[in-house]
Amino acid sequence: MFSSKEEFKKTFTDRIESKGTEKSLELAHEILWEMTNDWIQESWKRTNQLYEENHEKQLYYISIEFLIGRVLGQNLINLNFYNLVKEGLDELGIELSEIEELEIEPGLGNGGLGRLAACFMDSLASLELPGHGYGLRYRGGLFTQHFVNGNQTEQPTNWIKDKNNVDTRREDLAVDIPYYGEVQLVMGLDGMRTKIENPEWVKAVPYDIPIVGANGGTVNTLRLWQAEVSNRSSSVGKEYAVYERETAHITDRLYPDDSLETGKILRLKQQYLLCSASLQNIISNHKSSLEKLPESIAIQINDTHPALAVPELMRILIDDFSWDWERAWDVTTRTISYTNHTILEEAMEKWDSHLIQSLLPRIFLIIEEIDRRFKESLQNQGKDDETLRKLSIIEDGVIKMAVLAVVGSYRVNGVAKLHTEILKKREMKELNEQFPNKFHNKTNGITHRRWLIKANQELSGLVTEAIGSQWMKEPERLSELHYFSQNQSFLQNFQEIKSLKKEQLIHHLQRDQNIIVDPSSIFDIHIKRFHGYKRQLMNILHIQMLYDRIKRDSTYRPYPRTFFFGGKAAPSYHFAKQVIKMINTVATKVNNDPLARQHLHIVFVENYNVTQAEYLIPAADVSEQISTASKEASGTGNMKFMMNGALTIGTFDGANVEIFEQVGQENAFVFGMRAEQVMDYEKNHSYNPKEIIESDVEIEKLMEELVKGDWTEGKANADFIVGQLLHEGDPYFVLKDLQSYAKAHEKILDAYENPIKWAEMGVENIAASGIFSSDRTIQQYSDDVWHLTKVPSIY
Template sequence: MDKKVFMEKFTGRLPKDIKSATPQQLHNALGETVMELYSDRWSVAREEHLSKRRAAYLSMEFLVGRAVFNNLLCLGIYDEVNDAFKELGLDLADLEVIEDAALGNGGLGRLAACFLDSAATLGLPLDGYGIRYKYGLFKQSIVDGFQREDIDDWTKYGDPWSRRCDEDTLLIEYSGQTVKAVPYDMPIFGCRTENVGTLRLWQAEPVKEFDFDTFNKQDYLEASKEKIYAEDISRVLYPNDDTNEGKKLRLKQQYFFSCASLTDILRKHKARFGTLDNLADYISVQLNDTHPVISIPELIRQLVDNEGWTFEKALSTAKKVFNYTNHTVMQEALEKWWTGLVEEVLPRIYEIIIQINEELIAEMYANGVQKDKTNRIKIIKGELIHMADMACYASSHINGVAEIHTQILRDSVLADWYSLYPERFRNETNGITQRRWLALCNKELSSLITEKIGDGWLTDLSQLRELSKYADDSSVLDSFIKVKQTKKQQLADYIKAREGVETDPNSVFDIQIKRLHEYKRQLLNAFSILWIYYGIKDGSITNFKPTTFIFGAKSAPGYKRAKAIIKYINEIGRIVSTDPDTRDLIKVVFVQNYNVSYAEKLVAAADVSEQISTAGTEASGTGNMKLMLNGAVTLGTYDGANIEIVQEAGEENNYIFGARVEDLARIVPEYDSRRVFAEDKMIKRVVSSLIDGTVSDGGSGDFRELYMSLLDGASWHAPDHYYLLGDIRSYVETKLRCISDYDSDRAAFARKQWLNMCNAGKFSSDRTIADYAENIWNIK
C-alpha cells in the first residue's frame, strides 16, 4: 500500500478537524479508502472466478462479525494503518465500538464466514450468497436476569465494506406478491494472495415504494403496505415462527435468497458461455443445511420454465450441481414444510416438488428398493415436505461436519440414504480461520508463536505442531502464562466496562460461549455451580480455587425454555455473589449481547473451554476449536469435534466426562430420571432449587416447567431428554479435578493448555475448504 496515497484519500474523507471525528466517521472513511485502493484487485478476482469452474456457498447465515480489523490483517496493512492513525493523533482501537454484522446466530453462520475467508486465502473461486438482514439477529440485554431483545441496527452509521449493485437487481415472485432482490457485495480478502472472494447478500425491497393515490385518500398505512411486506422478508434473521404467519415469512426468506442467487448464477453463466447446457461443468452449489434446499426445485423451475428443458434433464443437472451439508442429527431441526403452506406461497415450486417426489419413488421401484424404505425416504410424507430427503436425493455429495456426526448420519439419521448411495457420503470436519481467531484476537500469543517458528502458520496452521518441543521449556511456558494473564486482565477490564461487573483475572476463567439450546446443556453447567456452592457451604468441598464462570449466549426469542435457563444462570450468580462464604470463590457472569467481537476477547482469555453437549447431539462445534487454538483445555463430553480435539491433543491434556454415544444407546431405554433424582441427595437438592424457592423466576412458572421437563418430560421431550441428571455427578467431579489441577500446579496445567494450542492445526478451515475443493466441488 502506498502510504502517501492512503493518507491523502483517508484524510480527504474526514472532517477538517480530524480529532473531532467520531469512530463511525473514521470507520467509514477508512473502509471507503481501502475499498477504493483495492477495487481493481477485487474486479480482477471476480473475473477470474467467472472464467473457470467455481463454487457457490448458499447459507441462511453469514456471521462475518466486524470486518475492519480482519480486512486490514488479511491485506497485510494492519500495522501501516495503525501507524497512519498514530501520525494523525488517532487510535485505531477506537473502532472497536463499531457494530458487528450480526447476520448469523451461531456456529452455522460463523462457519460460513470462515469458509469464505479460507477459500479466498487458498486462491479458490468460491463465493457466498445469503440475505442482507436489516437488523440481523437481535441485540440482547439482560434485565433482572431475563433476556431482552432489541433491534440490532448494524448499518445505522453506514456500511463501507459493502457495495450496492442496482444493475443486478432481480424480481422474486410469490403467489400474490412480487419483490425486488437488490444485491450488496462484500469483498472477502485473502491473506497473502491477490484473490478476493465475494459475499453477495440480497436485500428485499418493494416494486412500488408508495401508493400516492391511496395516501391521498388518507389511508396512510395501506399506502405503504407493499413496502412493509417486502422489507419484512429481509428485516430479521429467523423471525419467530410459532404461528402460520411466522412460518410463511421464513419460507419466503428461504425462497428469496435461493431464487435470487440461482438467477444470478444462471445469468452470469449464460452471459459468458451462451448456453446452460454446460452449467454442471462450471458451477457447484453447496447447500449449507436445509435452509437453501428450496434451491433444488427452483433450479429445475428456471431450467424448465425459462429455458424449455425437460423435467428429466433439469433434475439430472440439479443432481450434478448441488451438494448438501447436514448440520444436525436432531429430527426437529431437519426442516419439514407443510404442503399447504408451500402450495399457498409457491404454487409452481410445490408442483415441481411433487414431480421430484414422484421421480424418486419411480426410481426406487425401478431399482427394486423395498416399499417400506421408499416410504421412509420419499420427500412428501403425509402433509409434510422433508427438505433433508430432497437434499439427499438431488445432491452429488452429502457431508457431515465431524467424524462422529458423519458416522451417526450413516448409522441412523440418514441410514436409508447411505444404504442406497454410500459413495455420496463424506466427512468434512469443520474448521475456523486462524487469521481472526488467533492472529487478530490474540496478538500477544501470535507474537510468541511467530518468535518461535515464524509466521507461516498464518496460512498453514499445521506448523503449530512444531511448538510441541517447547512443552517442557519452563521459560516458554512462563511466557505463555504471562500472555494468558494479560488476556484475562483485558477481558476483566472489558467486562467491567461493558457489564459493570468485577472479575478476578487471577481466578480460573471457565467459559461456555455458544447458542443457548437445551442440548448444549448450559443448565447442566448452572447446576454444577450450585452443586459446588452447596459443597463449599457444607464443607464437602474444601480448598476451592477461585473460579469465574462466564457464559455468553443468545436464546431464540420464542424459545421459552432456553430463556428460562438464562434467568436461572443469573439467579445462581446472584446467590453465590451475595453469600460472604462464596463471593470471593465463585463468580458467575452472563455477558450481554454475545457476538463475534465479544467472542474474540473471550476465547483468548479462557483457561477452561466448556463443551458439554449430550454425546451424539452436537454435530461438530467450532467454539471448541477457537478456545483450543488460544490455549484452553476442553472440559467436555465425547461429542462432536471434541473427539477429534482429544485425538489430536491427547485425552490426558483435556477433561472428558459423561456417557458416550454407545453408553446412551444402552442406558436410555431403561433410564428413569425420577429414580436418579430420588436416589441421589445432591442431585435432588440441586434440581429442587427450581421449585423450592432457592431461586425466583419472577412468578412466570418457567422454572417449574424446567423442573417438570427433567423429571416427567414436556412437549415432545422424554424426561431428562438430554441426560443432565445422568451426567451431572461425573461432570462435577471432572470439573473439580480440572480446577484443582490448575491450582495445584500452574505450570503443569499451562503445559496442557500449550499442547492443545500446538495440536490445533487440523482445525483450520483452510484444511476443511481444501478438502471440499478437491473432493466435492472439483475447483482449483
C-alpha cells in the first residue's frame, strides 16, 4: 500500500484534498477504507489466480452465521500497516481508534458458532490455505440490545450502508432457487429425469468479502447470499407484491422466530437458499470431471443448518448431470463433512416432513430415499427396532437433521474432547457404532490475530519484546513465556498493561453508557449469550450472597470487585430475559447501597458484541466459565480470556477441561460437579434442590429473600426465578453448585492478595494458550479431514 509513513500521509492527504468536500472523521474513514481496499483487491485477484493455475483443492465452509466483527482495523493489522497508519494519522491530528469507532460491525451471527466461523476464515487465509466461506447476507444483523427498566429491548441493526460496504455485489454470479412446485418425471435423452414444475423462483445474489490473511499475501473469499426477486418468477401463483415482500424477507433476519409456522418456513427457505446457491456456485466453478469432486473440493457444514447440502448435492448430480443414485451418493458422502456444536436437545434441528415436502418437494423425495436405503441396509445387518428408530432420518413425520448430516458426511466432529466423548457415548451412540471411524474431535480455537495482536496490542508488544515475534506465526511458541513468569520486570509490565486495558475499558464504558468503574477493583467478567446452562443466574445469586455476608458480618469486608455481565437473550427465550431483568434489578440495589458498594459493583454492558468483547477481554482479571458440566460444547470466550492473562473460574466443561489441563489447575479456580455426575442426576431424576435449601442456612436465607421479592422487581420476575429454582427442579443445578462456586471465589480473593503471584498465574495462562489458536484447529482439520495444500502467496 505504501512503504513509509510519509508516503502514507501523502497519499492520504492527496486523496482527502481530491474529494473537495469538507474534512471530517467520516471522510477520513472513507479514504482509509478505500486505500486499504485498493491494496486488498490486488492481493485478492492474485490469490484467485494462483488457485486457478495450481488447481489446488478448495475448502468451502458453509455456515448460517459469520460473526466477523469490525473489519478495517483487523485488515490493517493483518496487512502489518496498523502502526504505520496509526502514527501517520496521529501526525495529521486524527485518531485511528476514532475512525474505527465509525464502523458498525456486521452482526451476522448469534454467538459461538458464528464467531468460530470467523476465526476459521482468518486462520485459513493466514495459513495460506484455500478455504472460503458461504453464508447469508442478513439485512439486519443480530439486534441491538438496550435496557428499558432493566428489560432487554431489541432494535434492528442496520449495518449495510450506501457505500464503503465491506462486501461487493457480484450480480454476474447470481443463481435462481426454486421453492414449492410439483415434481414431474420427464423423459430426457438419457432416460427419465426429474423436473420441478411451476416453482416459485428466488434469485440469490452473492456479495463477497475479502478475508485477508496474516501479512496480506493470501486473500480468500467469504461469499454471502442475498435473496431477491427473480425474473423467472413472472407466473408466481400469488400476487406479485406478496411474492416481492416474502422474497425480501428471506435474508432479512438471522434466525427468524420459529415458534410459528411462518417462521419455520422462513428458516427453511434460508437454509435451502444457502445450500443450493452455494452448491450451484461450487459446481459451476468446478472445471474438471465431477467424479473428482472429493479430491478437488471439501465441503464443511457448520452444524445442521446447512445439512440440506447433502440432498442438494445429490439433486444436482442426479437431476442436472443424470448420474445414478449410487454414484451420486458415493461422491456426496466423500465430499461433505459435518461439525456438531451442541448436545442441547432444543438446539437439535428437527423439521416437520410436510413443511419440507411442500417447500422443497424434490429435496424431500431425496431425503426419503436416503432414509429408505439407509434403513434397508440396517435391516440387512439385523439391527433391532430400537436401533432402527434411533438411526432413522425420518421418524414420526419429523426429519432429524443431525442424523441426515451424519449419514451424508464422511467425517463428523465435536468441538472439544469432552463434547466429542459425550456425542460418541451418548447423544450419537448408535450412529458412532454404525460408523466407527467417522467421529473425531477438533477442539475449537480462536484467532490470536484478533484476540491478542489486535485487541491487546500492548500485551502483544510485551510478548514480542520478551520472546521475539515468531509466536505470531507459531502461537504455540507463547509457551516460551513460561520462563518470564518468574521475571519481576516482565510481571510488572504485565500488570501495568492490565491496568491500562482496564482504563481503556472504563473510558469506553463511560462514553457509551455513562458508567464509572473503579480501576483498582478486580474485574470479574461474564460475557456470552444468555442461557440457562451458562448460569448467569448462579453468578448473580452468588453476588446476593456476598451482599448478605457484608450486611450480616461486620468483619467481612472483601477486596472490591466489579462484576461485569454482557450478553443477549434470544427474543423469545423467556428464562434468559427474566435473568437479565433480575441482574439489572440486583445491580440497582447493590450499586446504590453505600456499604455494599464499597466492595461490590455490578456493571451490565449493553449490547454485547464482538467490538465490546475486544474492550472487555483484555481488561479482565477473572474469566467466568461456569456452565453446568456437560452442557457447553466447547466455549471459545474461555480461550480469549486465557490468552489475555485472565484467570478462569470454571467448571469441568467443554474446552475448560483442556484449558485446565494445559495451564494446570493451580493456575485456575475449578469448582462444581463433573459431567458424569450431572448426567447421572439427569438420568435418574435424582436431584432435588429442596434438599440443598434445607441443609444450607445461607442458601435457605437467600431463597427466603427471593420469595419475598427482595431481589426482583415485580412479582412476575420473583415468581419466575423462584419457580425455576424450586418447582422446576433447578434444571441447571445452580443451587447444587452454588457453595462450591462461592468457595472458588474465596480462593480468588486469597490469590489476589498477592499481586505478584496473581500476575505470575496470568502469565502462565498466556504461555499455555497457544494451543488454543484456531491456526492449530484449522491445521488439524486440514490434516485429518480436508487435506488441503498450502498455496504460498507470491507476495
